[in-house]
Amino acid sequence: MLHKILDVTVRDVRFPTSLEQHGSDAMHTDPDYSAAYVILHTDCGLKGFGFTFTLGKGTEIVVCAVKALAPLLVGKTLQEIVSDFGGFYRLLTSDGQMRWLGPEKGVIHMATAAVLNAVWDLWARAEGKPLWKLLVDMDPRQIVSCIDFRYIMDVLTEEEALALLVKAREGRRQREDQMLREGYPAYTTSCAWLGYTDQQLKQLCTDALWSGWTRFKVKVGADLQDDIRRCRLIREMIGPENIMMIDANQRWDVAEAIRWVGNLAEFKPLWIEEPTSPDDILGHAAISKALAPLGIGVATGEQCHNRVMFKQLLQASALQFVQIDGCRLGSVNENLAVLLMAHKFQVPVCPHTGGVGLCEIMQHLILFDYICVSADLSNRMCEFVDHLHEHFTSPVVIQNACYMPPKDPGYSCEMLESSVKTHEFPEGEMWKAAHEEMSLIHK
Template sequence: MHPSIVIREVVSQDKRYVLPPGAGSDAVHTAPTYGYAVCVLRTDRSEEGVGLAFTLGTGNPLVCEAIRHLAGKLVGQEIHALMAGFGRIFRTLADDAAYRWLGPHKGVVHLALAAITNACFDLWAKAHQVPLWKLLNDLSPEALLDAIDISYLEDVLPRAEALGILTQRDATRKDAEQILRTGYRGYDTSVGWFEYSDGQIRDNVRRAMDAGFTAMKLKVGSKDAGRDIRRAMLVREVAGDTATIMLDANQQWSLPDAIRICSALQPMNPYWIEEPTHPDDVQAHRTLADAIAPLRIALGEHVPNRVLFKNYLQTGAMSFNQADAVRVGGVAEYIAISLLSRKFNIPMVPHVGDMGQIHQHLVLFNHIRVGHEALFLEYIPHLRDHFVHPARVTGGFYQVPQEPGLSAALR
């Protein structure tokens, strides 16, 4: 038996971090401030639950206010009892009568739900005195499903089928656990931020390769497509033919432009094109996927909830699922999306608004427990000094975290 831990107080925190010049920039955000709206669950013991939602700074007060409103319902709850039926609690919070009109299930309110949910999972893992990846891998299939909400997914993923995915995997997962010895491969996004000069990109690519990275990403989406093509060819030239190179357009192209520019980028052999057009336009992505095949599309950073992920998966518009646990409704919704993606045989390669802190746990769960292929996890080092237990990447591989919780606590 694990000791009782009761939530006594909810605190929201506005955390913002100014980045070095050019760092974090993309075709939309040329000088971003990275930020987190933080939910802290204080308890009657020494343990605290800490959860993050990723923002770009100035929106933090709105999310923090929503955290305070929604999470008030958790005060007085004992964490083990809460998480035994957290799927129902998640649904109740997502459908809060006062705030649901502002979504539903997207925007400020859903980001607040992400921070709250992540804090609950953090506290749950700490109550078990294990890292999140181990908790998720050790729960029974029934207990895991009771902690998530699969409403609106039942037409393609009924509970019995989700249970079957987990039960079948539990019988065959031994080989997958080898990854706990090797670590999880990373890819370096910080080589090619949008505002970096060509010279910086060259130096960064060489530095990444020297550090053991064999995969990296370049930001594209310029008003001048020629700039994108030239810089993509530059990365390929410096990294060589065997390197894995991804291109990220941050939703900047119309469908006709996406077809034209992606076709022009084909010769440099990108592993994927990320977020090529508007994130709500499922049909445009389906049309684009057909037009540029065999070039593949990655998306999910700006897809806000499991229902839209279901639509993308149903249409075959994505080749890589980039759901982010600090952008959708936290770990609970991420797990639902992971199971859904497994049903459609689309690999999970999450976007890391958390800088890989929480997702280093979730990719181990994806691979060991759900059966997703272990591809790689995005690595962005800019905020690592602000975390109590920063993700450790050695030789291009995430090392397996050992501390209890989900690694979200900030200094």
């Protein structure tokens, strides 16, 4: 079958997570986990599903960007696209007029991710494999052909990428079997959102410990004394043997970050995540250098625009943990480039998940990274947030605080149609009810 793409539809889907402070941090105090949800319709009836993650307001802008990119896909067959996937990626990001809106960053790049996530989902479904398995079974040359090496060849050439992938083939089957048995290590962010009460923190930590969690992330950055109190509470709850990370979500200037984290060093955090502007490469380098004597690394990447910025962060030794994101970068294609660069620099990859659907898609990339690139689990783990999985047809499976490899064909992007209809903005039943309630309050 040709799997010719006949149409691209996109819907604005929002979940009111702000009502219970899920996802709250020092910079994003009232997030409504949302998605620009894309469906590719083909001539044979097979569909591809994809999305990009947002926080509510502005999702309509991403929807408009997806609609602007759609004509570049309509009429093409899946085979046309994937036979030169790197070339198609460049085509999608190099439209002579639309690239001015980026290039390869911001809303237009998030829309690119949504569209390409749907293409990868369609490809995996057509092959009858989960996305991670599609990648694992690919020949290294085919993997390399999916990557646009423009702007990163001073750090990673096609020949180097191929050599890294070929070298990692040794032991690949054993690592795949290991993942199928044991799963990929995860850490939880669900226990310590900034808006949670102390009672919530204690109860969630107790429940998580009982369920086998040993790695915990704490949101910080709004108030130093409160951070000290909350970090002490969490550390006392989880004990000295378990791992703690802290996350400021870009709250500080460089010098402020160094001072603030110094005051939290007694709680032995493994890393400080997003300590300053995600665009400040030299600032991250300065923070990394200052915190190294304290044994605290810097993690960043969830709002890193593209592979070029990751290249520079790695060149500048500005981060000790790479946090890729399946909806901020240009889908799997660009994430493959970053995985390979991180491996060359020997910096562990610990993806960002957080928002709606990110756990579902990022599990595929970490499995590929371990099985076919890094062959190493040292200091590697993937974030897990226990929210909204019930809205997906193939939700993540966590066992013993590990991601178990998904078995269903595709990229795990498909939402339940009932959930989409209920939460589509602004006409979904949930949003209509919320609007009516607000209207009554203001009368």
